[in-house]
Amino acid sequence: MDCGQVIEIQRNYKLALTLLCVIQVNKAASGNNMASINFDNALGLHARALQLRASRAEVLANNLANADTPGFKARDINFRAVLAGEVEAQKSVAVDRTHSGHLAGRSQIDEQLLYRNPTQPSIDGNTVDTQIEKSQFAKNSMDYNSTFEFLSSKFKGLRSAVRGE
Amino acid sequence: MSLTNVFDIAGSGMNAQSIRLNTTASNIANAESASSSVEETYRARKPWFAVMQKEFMAVNEEGEFQQLKGNTGVGVQVLGIVEKDAPLKPRFQPDHPMANEDGYVYYPNVNVVEEMTDMMSSSRSYQMNVEVLKTAKQMLQRTLTLGQ
Numbered sequence: 001m002d003c004g005q006v007i008e009i010q011r012n013y014k015l016a017l018t019l020l021c022v023i024q025v026n027k028a029a030s031g032n033n034m035a036s037i038n039f040d041n042a043l044g045l046h047a048r049a050l051q052l053r054a055s056r057a058e059v060l061a062n063n064l065a066n067a068d069t070p071g072f073k074a075r076d077i078n079f080r081a082v083l084a085g086e087v088e089a090q091k092s093v094a095v096d097r098t099h100s101g102h103l104a105g106r107s108q109i110d111e112q113l114l115y116r117n118p119t120q121p122s123i124d125g126n127t128v129d130t131q132i133e134k135s136q137f138a139k140n141s142m143d144y145n146s147t148f149e150f151l152s153s154k155f156k157g158l159r160s161a162v163r164g165e
Numbered sequence: 166m167s168l169t170n171v172f173d174i175a176g177s178g179m180n181a182q183s184i185r186l187n188t189t190a191s192n193i194a195n196a197e198s199a200s201s202s203v204e205e206t207y208r209a210r211k212p213w214f215a216v217m218q219k220e221f222m223a224v225n226e227e228g229e230f231q232q233l234k235g236n237t238g239v240g241v242q243v244l245g246i247v248e249k250d251a252p253l254k255p256r257f258q259p260d261h262p263m264a265n266e267d268g269y270v271y272y273p274n275v276n277v278v279e280e281m282t283d284m285m286s287s288s289r290s291y292q293m294n295v296e297v298l299k300t301a302k303q304m305l306q307r308t309l310t311l312g313q
Contacts, residue, residue, distance in 0.1 A: 098184045
């Protein structure tokens with residue numbers, strides 16, 4: 001790939017970005033979308049995936065904190081299913097508001113929390129397997145880092161497109 | 166921000182484990198505290214752990230705000246410290262200064278072996294929470310470098 005091609009690709013990217021901004025502004029003007037520039041479209045799935053990884057870290061940290069709590073059941077989320085749900089939510093956005101007092105918002109992952117099948121349940125009803133939770137937590141944090149890399153490279157791409165250097 | 170919640174969760178875990186470690190220390194220190202009556206004798210103490218539930222506000226049918234508890238856990242809490250109801254250990258020691266009129270002294274119901282295993286378990290759990298905190302801190306620091 002020679003220099004001329006690279007510059008042309010950059011120009012096209014800038015053009016596409018400008019187009020994106022114009023579309024967003026038009027959307028905002030027509031009242032469909034209040035945000036003037038929406039990063040969601042530019043960043044794709046990675047921002048949502050990163051949020052989900054952080055939420056999963058919370059769930060796993062809670063399992064580990066309750067490793068000695070009698071009767072506590074270890075929980076986790078089905079990452080694939082929840083991420084697929086996020087994609088759906090991205091398309092349809094808001095939850096139903098059937099009452100004037102309801103607040104607008106997106107459905108939380110709360111109801112998608114599942115219980116882990118215990119391999120060695122203890123006599124006090126606790127189902128936390130410390131080693132499993134710990135390895136899952138480590139894996140989740142590595143996945144967080146890789147998702148972060150993708151997201152970071154998206155930002156780098158955007159920035160170099162804006163600079164056009 | 167979910168990652169800052171991880172700090173709270175691991176912090177609550179560390180707090181709970183340090184309370185557990187404190188009761189263990191108290192139990193071992195008082196394992197030989199003799200007394201002349203059943204009521205005055207020290208009894209082994211144990212913390213009571215429970216899940217901390219996430220709380221949120223919702224509107225009920227009458228249109229009033231209501232505090233609800235979700236099924237998501239946000240850490241561990243110590244509901245209280247309870248005394249073990251295992252029988253005390255009476256010993257016949259008439260020459261003991263604390264002996265009652267029958268010549269008996271009462272020793273606490275502390276099981277030192279149990280306390281030692283409890284101590285090891287709680288120090289391990291504490292370490293684990295520290296590790297979780299460390300990982301969450303690294304993740305958050307990484308996030309701050311986004312786009313650099």
